[in-house]
Amino acid sequence: MSARVPPPEHMTRAPSVGPLPHLEPTRPKRFVLSNGLEVTAERRAVAPLVAVNIMFRSGSDADRELAGLGSSTADMLDEGAGARGPLKMAEDLEQLGADLWLGCGRDGSQLSLQVPRKTFEEALALAADVLLRPRLDADDWARVKHDRLTALQQRRDQAEAVAGLVSDRVLYGDAHPYGRSSEGFERTVERIGIDDVRRYHATYYRPNNAALVVAGDFDEEKLPAQLEAAIGAWKPGDLPAPVPATPLPSGGNGRTMPRLVIVDRPKAPQSVVRIVAPGTDRLSPDRPALSMLNAILGGSFTSRLNFNLREQKGYTYGAGSSFSFLRRPGSFAARAAVFTEVTAAAVTEFLVELRAVRERPFTDEERTKARAMLLDRVAEGLATSGGIAANFAELALYGLPLDEPERFIAALERVTADDLLRLAQKYVDPDGSCITIVGDRAAIEPSLRAIGLPAPELRDADGERLPG
């Protein structure tokens, strides 16, 4: 057998790339049930499955002082409902091959159901029990509460989770609904009683606070009657006004270096670094341009942050950044887990990259790349039933129209290099940011001071301040 042979001439250069394909709009049908619930439905039959998302416009932002209440409520809903106790509910869902999931985010709570076509109607009836007729039994809450308290205790060992919740707490402050962990803290979950859970459910799990999306291999003619039979009797309720947003603790205040917060993790082999600054909200006209900015800065493998910290320096397995666009202004966050011994050097490179986007305009190539990547993400997000259901549920949460994906793509075309520079100067503010590091304090503090960072604020794994 021969060895490798020399490549033919056509191997020596990249093939030409034709024009980007046109993305056909996904235009689901819209109708309203007799109780006012808005339904969005998109049929596609790649796999014999149906995906349903029911989104409620209240999340942990409605927890108030009982941090973790919305998340605890979501957790309790499938612990027995209608005629079924907790174990029977789990058994029957499995018998149907149904995957039922409930969760609570910052701005919304959500039920997600994925089920084979042939058991869709039966699974829908169980999901309706879970939403309309949960048992919310005191003994079950005692058990689930204990599990949740233990899980919160375990969270202390999860450096990434700790970095996330501590940096949010520092950025937003304790009075802001986003400053509190969605899962809560041991001290707040301890105080949640079953009556609080029942009240959260009775108040917020209402059709006039919800939107339902169905995608996949369902029967279009039968669907309205199927939904009407399952949840038509669900009654609207009075909704309290949303918790007002307190203003974010102001940014730089003329500071020339960021704040530094350390959560000590003695002998940790890596430092988990997270740099946060105030961002903007979901309806902001800046969102398309900020998505492009982020794709270039830290939202892709070839982004500046990953290329510098991973590919050039070898400090990390991956570095990146993101904006969270929420009902109230969210955050900008840059992040990486780095070797303990290069922590200060990694922070320096983060600051170099964050400052660079404020000082020099992005190139045309970078903007072309960002547009192509975001177009692909939209296309991939709408390429599965689960993706369609989740995407349109998110649009419903923020009251956005069905053609939002095309509007977003069209808006990308209009973004100029000047827009990106202006927005970088507005939102990417390293000197006004807060750097949270979960790592070995003794090993990293001297070098962090040596690069000019201020004395660290010390916090525990729940974000409580500790004496310096």
Place this chain on the structure above:
Amino acid sequence: MKIEFETFVLPNGLTVILHVDRGSPLVAVNLWYHVGSKDEAPGRTGFAHLFEHLMFMGSKHAPYPSFDAIMESWGGHNNGTTSNDRTNYYEIGPRNLLETFLWLEADRLATLAEVITEEELEKQRKVVLNERRQSYENRPYGRTELRIPEIMYPEAHPYHWPTIGSQADLEAASVDDVRSFFERFYRPSNASLCIAGDFDTAEARRLVDKYFGWQAAREAPRPPAPAPAVLDADRAETVGDRVQLTRLRLAWHSPALFAPGDADLDIAAHTLGGGKSSRLYKSLVFEKRIAQDVFAYQSSQRLGSLFHVGATAKPERDPAEVARAVDDELARLAGEGPTAAEVDRARNTHLADFYKSLDHLQTRADLLNHYQYLIGDPDGVDRDVARYEAATPASVRDAFAAVLAKHRLALTTVPDANAPAPEAQGEEAS
């Protein structure tokens, strides 16, 4: 459910699978090389995975960092994964990128070792050592994961070491190792290529031939064929880690992927630890409230599998009590077997999860390559599903009782804020 495809083999031995789905204007390329950590040389553990990283460090006509830069500049993205058995590489993006994907994959298959440098190796070595810390050393219970293969498989067995490898071996890897590994394993005859999505099959055949057809035919390397691993006595070990709660883990040798009993053990695992309707959940978490979580799974691999069971003790409970409760449930399942309803539930859940995964283009491409590697034919869906359809309470009981009758490993992870680094532990134990 049927996944339509066509398949052909190039004269140089590259197997090609084409699966058309015009639902979205996307195309996915998925390339499996039949090499994994099982093929590593002594003293070079972790090399197959390190090599996977080097495949992104530039080839002769697409020098670093062109691979990712070209792809992402047009909206594509990509990655690779390494297991004991195989390494896969995949790209997905707008359909106009098909030719670019094929050119990039073909160029690195043809020329990677010609251009790899010491600097590039050194950079990716650091990235991989960070990956080891992020995924195992700085993650609760991560270091326990690293110990399991070392105990379950004898030193001569190719599953003895974890895919991530040891720090010392990763540090010893050289550019010469890269060249010889590449020469030996990265050959068209040792690979299969699947294209899935919105494309024309005639055009795809032309492009595959254009970019891969000229590459020389070379014999596929012979895979290792070790004697089946056995534990000759029960083993027990305690690992200290930065965790709040004590966790018990049990492991047994079990039938290889697709061997008789493999699917039955998936069902046994589900009956024991798959969600809130499972026996361990019901007994330990729901009723006795002595465990925070429970799990059971059959980890299926080509040269032999492991059956895993675990439970994390509540902080105020005695781990010995948890261990006894686990043993009671294991003995009961091996004795009585599952009920018909339990088998139904496990089967329905497994098949629904399977179909759910197939909604995604890249998963379908990966599955066709998986069947090609495993049974020499991409047409494996029906055969795979039939294994679960055929399971009965008796077959599940028998498969599980046979596993339980073997010697086992019992690993206990205990809270220890000052636990030594996993590397030192590994050396102590060997």
